[in-house]
Amino acid sequence: xxxxxxxxxxxxxxxxxxxxxxxxxxxxxxxxxxxxxxxxxxxxxxxxxxxxxxxxxxxxxxxxxxxxxxxxxxxxxxxxxxxxxxxxxxxxxxxxxxxxxxxxxxxxxxxxxxxxxxxxxxxxxxxxxxxxxxxxxxxxxxxxxxxxxxxxxxxxxxxxxxxxxxxxxxxxxxxxx
Amino acid sequence: xxxxxxxxxxxxxxxxxxxxxxxxxxxxxxxxxxxxxxxxxxxxxxxxxxxxxxxxxxxxxxxxxxxxxxxxxxxxxxxx
Numbered sequence: 001x002x003x004x005x006x007x008x009x010x011x012x013x014x015x016x017x018x019x020x021x022x023x024x025x026x027x028x029x030x031x032x033x034x035x036x037x038x039x040x041x042x043x044x045x046x047x048x049x050x051x052x053x054x055x056x057x058x059x060x061x062x063x064x065x066x067x068x069x070x071x072x073x074x075x076x077x078x079x080x081x082x083x084x085x086x087x088x089x090x091x092x093x094x095x096x097x098x099x100x101x102x103x104x105x106x107x108x109x110x111x112x113x114x115x116x117x118x119x120x121x122x123x124x125x126x127x128x129x130x131x132x133x134x135x136x137x138x139x140x141x142x143x144x145x146x147x148x149x150x151x152x153x154x155x156x157x158x159x160x161x162x163x164x165x166x167x168x169x170x171x172x173x174x175x176x177x
Numbered sequence: 178x179x180x181x182x183x184x185x186x187x188x189x190x191x192x193x194x195x196x197x198x199x200x201x202x203x204x205x206x207x208x209x210x211x212x213x214x215x216x217x218x219x220x221x222x223x224x225x226x227x228x229x230x231x232x233x234x235x236x237x238x239x240x241x242x243x244x245x246x247x248x249x250x251x252x253x254x255x256x257x
Contacts (some may be wrong), residue, residue: 013233032194033195036194038199039195040202040229041233117192117193117220119195123247124195125198131199
């Protein structure tokens with residue numbers, strides 16, 4: 001089921017991605033790369049495993065956590081330009097203890113991305129589906145975390161590591177996100 | 178250079194990567210072969226992205242220019 005449809009010189013370039021992270025920030029790279037490759041007429045397959053698996057759910061509830069992530073800029077997506085460029089360094093002890101800190105950070109990141117013209121994860125996933133990107137859920141992780149295929153978008157398929165590797169072996173570009 | 182006849186226009190102003198190439202592919206889908214799409218983008222990375230996109234897809238980039246206001250205009254001819 002995961003084999004190449006076209007052989008020989010008419011074969012399209014192929015991108016095989018492994019998406020392992022399900023936070024709002026890390027949900028972006030696989031969907032951006034997959035949609036860009038599909039826009040270039042490449043054949044694309046994304047293998048969602050471990051924490052990447054929830055990105056296949058009908059409704060994506062990805063959040064972001066700045067806690068323990070000192071590289072994440074903490075900027076306000078509103079107000080005058082000078083105010084927006086301030087990087088609010090928050091101590092971990094504060095981020096860990098203020099109730100609702102992560103949902104606030106998630107809201108701010110969504111707003112910042114929207115203001116800057118970045119598509120939402122839902123839009124990017126929709127674009128991927130529209131361009132026939134194959135979204136493959138990892139069977140093993142589904143069993144471990146208790147996911148059913150019915151919870152995923154209709155277009156999602158399910159496979160194991162060996163099947164994905166066979167697909168990846170014929171890919172021109174392989175990436176682990 | 179002779180004036181190029183534009184058959185369809187696509188405004189991707191305000192959109193960041195990868196939406197300009199995604200929307201360009203989509204716009205070409207229901208166009209006829211040989212027809213020309215004008216795509217406008219304000220994405221600072223649009224120039225190298227569109228060159229790469231044209232090379233990969235085989236569609237012809239007839240023109241690519243940037244004006245002083247950082248607005249990019251691309252003319253793409255659908256070849257297949």
